[in-house]
Amino acid sequence: MSLTVAVTGPTGEIGISTIEALEQHPEVTTIIGMARRPFDPAARGWTKTVYRQGDILDRDAVDGLVADADVVVHLAFIIMGSRDESARINLEGTRNVFEATAAAQRPRRMVYTSSVAAYGYHPDNPSPITEDVPVRGSAEHYYSEQKAACEATLADATAGSSLEVFVLRPCIVAGPKATALADAMPWNRLPDGVRRITRALPLPKPPFPDPGTPLQLVHHDDVAAAIALAVTTTSAPAGAYNIAGDGLLSMSDVGEAFGARPVKVPHLAAVATSEVIARLPFVPFALEWLHAGRASVVMDTSKAKEHLGWRPEHTSADTLAALADAVNRT
Ligand SMILES: NC(=O)c1ccc[n+]([C@@H]2O[C@H](COP(=O)([O-])OP(=O)(O)OC[C@H]3O[C@@H](n4cnc5c(N)ncnc54)[C@H](OP(=O)(O)O)[C@@H]3O)[C@@H](O)[C@H]2O)c1
Incomplete structure (x- = not known):
């Protein structure tokens, strides 16, 4: 297999580790990253990656990005922003990425990082929560509401297409490179x-x-490994996968x-x-x-382990310790 992978948001906390995992994967030959700010992949020692400056709000830029890709990984998002700014980029920009990918000839797979927040912070959530529980979001929390809305948009935009759609739902991501x-x-x-x-x-x-309220953490390298598995797997079924480190904090x-x-x-x-x-x-x-x-959302990650073959190397506690070690040293 020789894959070209397009990645939106390759410069973010998850993006950097994701590109590093894809760079090391023998079946990935080319990576095309796109975000808004200038960025030089060679400065990181990346050899398979080319970078295009572009905005996911610009449909032409998105069409150009996905046209050359076998697999599209959508990471670009505004996590900490105002409700209005984040809505514009997260809802409109994400719709652009999903619709452009579904309309393009070449891509056969879409990998989208949703979030635990898509489930919403509801007191009647089962604990631990599995992927068959519908994502309901929490209207009072813009990020949760938008994450649930994006999953609905994804289902809508890809309905009837032959795209294989993998949705990863990580808990809070942390580690020395995700602070x-x-x-x-x-x-x-x-x-x-x-x-x-x-x-x-x-x-x-x-x-x-x-x-x-108990908490799960996942290490950025383990999320990157899950994304690389979703990009390259030939055996795991498409669908949603919870991603969290073992253990509770x-x-x-x-x-x-x-x-x-x-x-x-x-x-x-x-x-x-x-x-x-x-x-x-x-x-x-x-x-x-x-x-x-207000409500604990503890995820069951057995589906990712059983079907995707995901083996997180860091527990929630290890991840917290690695993050604390990195920030307390500065
Ligand atoms: N971090 C977590 O704890 C966590 C947990 C669960 C799920 N997730 C999800 O994982 C994804 C990646 O998160 P992250 O932590 O890596 O986010 P991040 O660190 O905030 O990075 C966001 C990335 O998106 C790019 N971006 C933002 N707006 C853009 C636009 N309009 N057009 C093109 N690129 C744009 C940014 O680069 P520029 O600013 O240069 O454009 C950057 O590369 C998001 O969907 C997030 O919701 C994150």
């Missing part, structure tokens, strides 16, 4: 020098609320890893806070992420 979780801690947003000084001072640790584990002082808060308080926020007429987008703490 968004650590960056979200307010004290980690201080400039490096200030952070080092405050760490050296005998200051009280910042409090970190733990409403008792608590919010206290996360807080402690980043030098905070965990404070147990009643789960009901998290639900109540989420409900108040949902009723406010104007909510800063960042606050909408608080909804993620």
Whole structure:
């Protein structure tokens, strides 16, 4: 097999590890990456990858990207953005990618990274949740709502086409090269020098609320391995696959890893806070992420292991430790 793979968003937290996994795969001969900012694949030592600057909102650019590919991997997305900006790129841009891929002659497979958030943060979610549970999103959390909407768009855009559609639903991705979780801690947003000084001072640790909601993490290299399997598999059935590291963490584990002082808060308080926020007429987008703490969405990953042959090398705890080690050293 000799595959040309088009990747939107190759420069993101998942994108970099994905290209590295595809670069090493013997059956992948060419990778064409597209994102908006300038980027030089050679500077990373990549030899199979060419880069085109382009926006997924530009249908001509997307048509050009997918026309030359056997497999299209869609990663481009706005995770932390305003509701309006993210909706434009995530809904309109993602529709462009799905429709262009379905309409093009050459691609035979689409690999899309959805998210655990697509299930929505519903109290009646089964735990652990399997792929046969419908994705319902949570209207009060823009990211969750958009992830569920994109899966519906994907089904709509590819209905009746011969495309093999693989949907991966990772939990929070972390590791030394995916630091968004650590960056979200307010004290980690201080400039490096200030952070080092405050760490050296005998200051009280910042409090970190733990409403008792368990958490899964997955290492960026394990997500990349799952994407590479979805790109190249000749035996796994198309469909949705949950992707998470083995084992569960608590919010206290996360807080402690980043030098905070965990404070147990009643789960009901998290639900109540989420409900108040949902009723406010104007909510800063960042606050909408608080909804993620109201209900646990723990995923069952046996389907990816059994059918895709995915073997995560890092547990949730290893992933947190690797991330903490990387950020606490800076
Ligand atoms: N990180 C996680 O914890 C996580 C968990 C589950 C699922 N996912 C999903 O995995 C996918 C990749 O996530 P990530 O963490 O790698 O995201 P990321 O680090 O924010 O990277 C986003 C990528 O998309 C590109 N991009 C954004 N807007 C674009 C546009 N309009 N046109 C073309 N490219 C655009 C960015 O480059 P430019 O800005 O240069 O365009 C960048 O390469 C997303 O669908 C995300 O929802 C992520």
